[in-house]
Each structure stands twice: as C-alpha cells, then as structure tokens.
Amino acid sequence: MKYLVPHSLAEASELLLDTGNSMLLAGGTDLLVEKRAGRISPEAVIDIKRIDNLDRITLQENRLVIGALATITDLLRYKSLPEELEALHDAGKEFGCYEIRNRATIAGNLAHASPGAEFGSTLIALNAEAEIFSIRGIRNLPVENLYIKAGKTVLERGEIIAKIIIPLRNNSASSYFRASRVNGMDMAVINCALQGFYDNNKTGGLNYRVCLGAAASVPVRLPEVEKMLSRIDGTAARSSEVFSGIKSYLLKTLNPRALSLRAAPFTKKVLAGNLIEDACCKVRERLIK
Amino acid sequence: MELKTVGKSITKFDAFEKVTGEAVYIADVEFPNVLHIKVVRSSVAHGRIKTVFTEDAYKTEGVRGIITGEKIDFLAGICIYDQPPLAKDRVRYIGEPVAAVVADTIAAAEKAARLVRVDYEELPHVEDPVDAAGEKAPLIHEELGSYFHLPGFNPEPGTNIFHHYHLEKGDTEKGFKNSDVIIERTYTFPHIAHAQIEPHGAIAKWSKGKELHIYSSTQGPFIVRGALSRMFNIPNNLVRVTVPYLGGGFGGKSDLTIEPLTAYAAKFFPGRWLRLILTREEMFFGSLIGRGTHSHIKMGFTRNGKLVAADVKVHLAGGAYGDYSINIVTGTGHNATGPYEIENVNIDSFGVYTNTPLVGACRGYGHPEAHWMTERTMDIAARELKTDPVKLRLKNILKPGSENNLGQIIRKSNGDLEGAIRRAVKEIQLDKREEPDNPRFAAGKSIAALMKSPVMSTNAGSSVIIRANRDGTFHLLASHVDMGQGSVTALSQIAAETLGVPVEKIHHNRGVDTEFTPYEWQTVASSTTWKAGSAVKKAAISVLERFKAIASEVFKTTPDKLTASNERIWYGRNSISFADLAEGYVFPDGHAIAGPVIGTGSIVPQGLTYPDRKTGRGELAAEWTFGCQAAEIELDKKTGRIRVKKFVTVLDAGKIINPVMARGQVEGAVVQGIGAALNETLIYSDKGRVRNSNLTDYKIPTPEDTPDEIVTVFLETPQPGGPFGARPLAEHGIVSVAPAIANALRDATGMDFYDLPLNQDRILKALYGKGEEK
C-alpha cells in the first residue's frame, strides 16, 4: 500500500484520479477500522492532512463554514459557534471519546456515510451543504442528497469534500439527541437532530426539520413528522397529542434493519419517538430562552 | 499483637512499571528468528472436514508451513480429555482451529491464512443448552464414553452431557408437600466475554525433540506444564512455562487456552520460537468465554416464610469442549440455592456440549449464575408471602450451626452473613424512598445476598520459597500470577509481617517461571491471598526457625530460648541481626557456620473430598465467604436505560490484608457485574457465529457507566487457618450484582425480568411492547 501526501486539494484530486484503488485519509478513525476488518484494501491512501487551511472553522455573514480537516475537538472548542447551531455542539459532545474526537473530522464523518454518524443527521437537520472539490470543477450539494446507502455517497472519483457550509437562520434553534447502549464511547443506537424555526417575520408558528440517524441505511428526514410537530401550539394537551401521534406514526412507518447488533427494530422505533420528543422540547426551550 | 504491615494500604509493588510502560507482557517478548502463527478457524458450527486446501497458501512468500490436525493422536485436557489442539476430521464450533499457518512475518501468515480453503460436510448444530441436552439434538461427541476423566465427574455417553452433577439432601417430595407457597421460575444468563485488556499469547520452542519452553499469558503455569507434559509425553521438568506480566485474566486465562496449539505447531520447527498472539476479535471465540446458563428453580416455603424445599435444574452451555467448564457445573450445582439453609434439596446441574466457543472460568465461577436465579426468586417469594424480602432472607440464611447443601456445618468463623445483610440494608437506606421529580424516571432499591466458596481440586497446592540475603533483605518466590489483583504485594505484606521486617525489605518475583519458582496449582478461585498466603506464612516461620537454630549455636543454647524481633534474633539482651545470619554466620576469627538460609512453605486445602457419587455431597468447599449487595437504580423510561446510582457491597472476608487493594477488587467486580447485568451478551447468528466479536458491539462499561457511588464494607470475622485471618474476596463483588439490580428494577417498575442483560431491547419491549411481535 502506498502512502501519498499531497499539498493542495488539486494535487489530492489528481492523485485520486491517477491512482487505481485509492482513498483519502483524514483522521483515519474510520479508514483504519475498515482496513483492519478487511472490508477495504486500498492500493494507496492519500493523506490530506498536510494541505494548508483545511482545518478552519469560520463564521461568515450568514453561514458557518467548516473545513474538511476540522476535527470534532476543533468544533467543540470553537468559541463563536452561533447559538442556533447548538445541535453541532450537542453532537460533538456525544461523539466517541476524547482521543477519537481529536482525530476524527466532520467531513470524514459525512464521507464514511455510516447510517448513525453523528453529523449526518445533524447537518441534514441544519440544512447544510457540502462544497465538493475536484480538478474537474467544484459543486455544492445539500448534505441531504449526499447519501446512497450505508457506506456509500454520491461522491465520484477525484471528488473531495472541501467544506461544509451551514446556513444561519434567524429565529431558529437546534438540538441533537442520541440513544446509546453505554454512556461512554458508543455508536448511536438511534439519533435525532432537529431544527425549529419561525418564518421570517415570526408570524406563523414554529416549523421543523427533523432527521433520524441509524433508523435506516441512510439518515432520513421525516416530512410527515415535521408537519405534525408544527401543530404544537405550546399547550400541554396539544403537545402530548402530537407526540403520541408521532410515536404511533413511527411505529407504523419506520422500518429499521432487523439484524442490527445495537437494538431490535422495535427498540429503535420507540427510541425514535422519544428522542424526537426530547429534541423538540429542547429546541423550544432554547428558542424561548 | 499489633500488626505493622498486614492491614495497611501499601501501594502495589508493580504499579510503577505498569504505569510507566516498563512492564513486559507476552506481546512484548521478542526473540531472534521467531516464526508467527495465524490460525485458520472453522467457518461452520458443526461439520466434518472433507479437505483442507493449502496449495495457494503455501505459495505465499514467507510461509514456512501449514499444520493441520490430521495426524494428532492425543486429546488435551485437565479434568476430561476431550479436545485435540487442532480440529481432527471434525469441527464443533465457529472459530475452532483447523490449521496453523506458520510464516516469517505475521503479515505473511495472515495473508496465507486467508488462502487456506476448507471444505466441510455440514452437520446440524445446536447452541441452546436445553436443546443440546435433549434427545433430538445432534451428538457433538460420539466418543464421550471413551474420554479419560478424573474422579468426581459424571459424563453421560450417548448424549451431549459431559458432566451431570447431582445433589440431594432430605426429601424434596415431602418438602414441597409441606410447602404453602411454591415459586417456580426459569432464568437465563447469556454467554459473555471476559474482555481482558491483554489478548492471549503464547511463544513456544522445542529443543532436542523433548524439551519444551513456552511463554504464555496464563493464570495457571503449572496446569499448562502438566497438561503439555502429558500431551507430549515428556517429563514435567523438561517443560518450562514462563509467564511475563499478565494483563487481566478474570478466569479466561486459567486452565488451558492456546498453549496446546502453539506447542503442537512449534514441534514441527525444532529450535525456533513460534509465536501466537490473538487479535481482539479472536478473544471472543478463540480463547474462553463465560457463563451461558439456563436454570429452572422451584422453591417451597411454609406460610410463615420457612424455605423448606428447593428443586433446581441448571443447563450450562459449555461450548464444543467441556474440559474448561466441567468444574463450573459442580460449582453452580452445589451453590444453586444461595446462602440459605434448606432441609430438602434436589439439584441437577448439567454441563452440555454446544456448538459455541468454549466456556471457561469467568469471575464468579458459577455463583453469579446461581444467585441470578436464587436471589431473584427470594424477592418474588417475599412478595407472594407478603413479607419483607430482608426478613425472609434473614429467616432462612446459613448461620452458625446450619447445615448447607453439602452437609457442612456452618461455624461462626465462616463469617457474619446476618451482619452483612443488615449493613447492606443500612448503607442503601432501604426504608427511605425518594420518588424522582421527573415522571420519566422510576427509582428503586433492593438487596441480594451472596455466598461463595473457592471451587478447586482437592489437592490444589501452594508452595513458596523465601531466601534470606546478606543485607537483611529477602526474596519471596512464588508462582501465583499477579494479573492486576495485587497478590505480589499482598503476599509480600504477609511475609514482612511474619518475619517482622519492613515490607520494603521483601522482593517478590514478577512473572512466573516453572523452572525457578515453586509449584502453585493456579491463580484462580480468589484463593491466592488465603491459600498461597498461608504457604508464605509457613515459609517465613521456617526462615525464623532456621535463624534461631543458627543463633542457638552461636549463643550455645537451644532455639526455644530465643526470640525474633526488630530484624534480630535475641538471647536475653544479646542479639544477632538477620543480615548476619542470612548467608552463613561468621565468627570473629573468620570461621563460619551454617549456610545461606532458605525457608519453604507448602500447603494443600484441608480436607477436601470428591462429591459422594449418590448424593453429590461432601467436602467440596474449603471455606465460605458470605456477603450482601444492594443497588439503588433509576430507570429512564424514555431510553430504557438503567443508571446505577449507588451500589453497596458488604463482604465478610476475614482480615483484610490490604484495604485499598481489597476495595479495588470489589469495585472492579461490581463494575464488571454491572456490565453483564445491563449490556453484555454474545450475539449468535443462526449459523452459530458470534456476531459481535469486537468492543464496538460487545459493550463493556466505561468510566461514565460506573455507579455514582460505590460503597464497599468489609466485616472482618477472622478465618481460622487463613493468614492473619484472611479469606477469599476477589470475585465476590460480582456474584449478586445482576439480581440486586433486577430486584431494584422490579421495585421501581413492578416488572420482573428473568433473562439478562437488562438492556434497552428487553426494557423497552416490556414498557411499550404489549402486543408487539418479538
């Protein structure tokens, strides 16, 4: 296996195109696990860690931009994280353990496309886009459209996630919850990211974006649930009616994989409903505060 | 007499080298020209080997040989000889070694191993122990009747039962007739993994065709020596077993594991070291696993709460070979009814061959399995009898004068179970209820009592050597394996106390070498401080006697006129230092007497016998440790997760030699027990493959999963015969963790659970799953 070290995105993209069975290496926290398990055997790994300026997190006028090499720790230490993106912080705190957070990148988390990845559902709920670089051109893609199936994205040969762009939204709040088997390092049994937002003039009620991870082979938005949530009007009676409606809807419609090692389908379905309830309450609390 | 060293929390002797990374473990041991082994393992749970294709694998650069089991003409074992080191004609579980690829590098060995192809004729397989014991089950060992086994075991040829332990006391039929309330329940404890930090390793070399030296990560170097010596028909003193630092055992490195295979492969490469280090994944199917019981219990009580009869059937899924779990079958059997006196008892404990990885010793050794059913059932009985579960227990516990299942009469010196129960109740504040403010949580508290005896060979001996040095220091040589439990330190404390010297003057060997360190049965059964510690005490006394004998020559008197104190032998107001007596006493004119002083101490447990063939009773337990555990939990009904807020363990472990280390043992056991109670289980595919053979999906507790508060209390009723009154305690903290938590869960929610672990699947199904399919 060859180990290649490009110094620019263009060089990295070229190497990807030129070298047969090659893979990008960022933090390596997925790549090495896959290699050890014998699920991949690349002829070359292309280590992008020597490319300058890719680890930046920057707040621009109406968006937060996360560079391809920004790690979970970078995110957690980032001081100017806008309040409405608190779901990112929630997700970072659940993620792995200290050692892993120091290496794992957010872009790598997306690119690996594991169904329960912390940042898959979170970035979808936050309506984020990936800026995808290739020497053949740059394209922007909503994270929601990134996934094909577990472990597979729409990225083509030579393409690299260069940035993740998260739009800021006035009058919004977000949260992320996950269920896991142990409190310490674990993968999500199921996770839920939720954004609540008012329309521009704050005239109508609250609207929601909801995304579940590990409920299917890719993170899934739940438009029907979003609609149901928007009926919440702040009264306890209506909330409990809406949540129980959502729970029975999920029991009927979700179809998690039967042979998951982490939980039975029924468990996942119950947890999904409960997490959505928790995430929604948290968002409302954050918005109202 | 005031103790100076025993009873003090001396810092572990090996803490420095472990923290700094200086300690050498098996994987750190290096030799020139070493060859590496990669094991090709069975991919079917039960089948006949038709052909092993090795041509492609042989072509791999660096491959030196591929060894298969065809020519093996012996079976390995300790209690029952039922396993070849490599599968011969037949495979019985997924993971069973079929071939050993030997190569210059581990990479080459791994590459070649992937190219070995094995054709099998598949046979029906069975994983459940009750099914496996049934008449329709595929027979896993047709030859069971021809296997050699030690006395005290009872295989049933023609079935999958490799050991049936039967115990009877009184007349259960009469007992149940006289019962007003009968509780009958079925419990299961799944297969779990030990998850030691250090994977198993062995490095072996043959020379001259008849001498074998093996480095191994074993808890039982002399067991390994004996077994290899028998297997290869070479004398004991030409098999040398060296154990470097050991990174955790929990029973999973006791008896035999990968040593027969490594030694067998090495035989084909005389003069060269062959090295086998398991991967993390192989730890789940290539060494030993634990537990795996299906138990049925029926308990009969009179209206006023007297437990008068118990009938128990336990089926242990022992895996494809039974040698490693055969003693657990007996241990689970006679402990099956917990720490209670019952007049009429009938117990049948079956060790059953199953097409699964091999079950071996696992911290607790049958007792957690037994207490999982008994301590749950006692709580259920208290409800049915409308009495308090604490009172019900106190009414029935073994106390001085009671006769246990084995027919032993409990003495006051066995410990204070009643005191332990009362203390646990107090520590957990069982009478105080605090309902959580938030209705998503449910809170509960409960207790579970426990007892444990060390399950061991009747001749499980220990021996120790103490060498005196010219400067007044001592070498303590012994062959127990310190795998983190601190026995090196504890035994040094016993030596220092007995000799009357500061503990710094004792140096204990790290690691064991059967060539240099004296015989020890093995480091299991929580027995080292108590048993090897007694040998240490004897050895230290023999050093003092030797000192006195020499000094009596100097003082021209008899040894009985002399005393030892302050590192000197005294005759009236005259004295000679230990240092001057250590290596030959020299008179002022230069002439010397006596030689270097060595003290030895040897013991076997007193009075153990085989079980009576008919009743299963007899002296099967050299002593008992009693205790009680208590849990305070909070269930999050939305996540189905249990948080253990407080966990209490009270043990009467006799004199505590080193309080901090003792507490460390109990806390470690409690956390390990919480893992098994809440999450741990091996998950099998319908083909019999372990699906979660990694730490990603075999979830052990992390620091964030430990209880908010762990309370450990020691009562110290001295153990006669134990060094300074000590008795075993290391495994005991795990014994009743699961029932204490499940009882607390029942208290919190009104839900009864009979199967482990109490994970989200089970709890959420119980909370929300009415009418749901499985």
Ligand SMILES: Cc1cc2nc3c(=O)[nH]c(=O)nc-3n(C[C@H](O)[C@H](O)[C@H](O)COP(=O)(O)OP(=O)(O)OC[C@H]3O[C@@H](n4cnc5c(N)ncnc54)[C@H](O)[C@@H]3O)c2cc1C
């Ligand atoms: C112990 C442990 C705990 C973990 N815990 C969690 C957890 O709690 N939650 C969670 O979601 N994940 C977890 N993971 C998985 C992993 O850490 C994350 O998915 C991580 O974000 C991957 O990032 P990386 O930089 O290490 O990626 P790498 O392993 O370097 O790469 C992963 C994949 O993405 C590709 N890739 C990397 N960067 C790019 C890019 N810029 N453009 C295109 N493709 C790219 C690589 O080629 C590779 O296929 C854990 C892993 C381990 C080992």
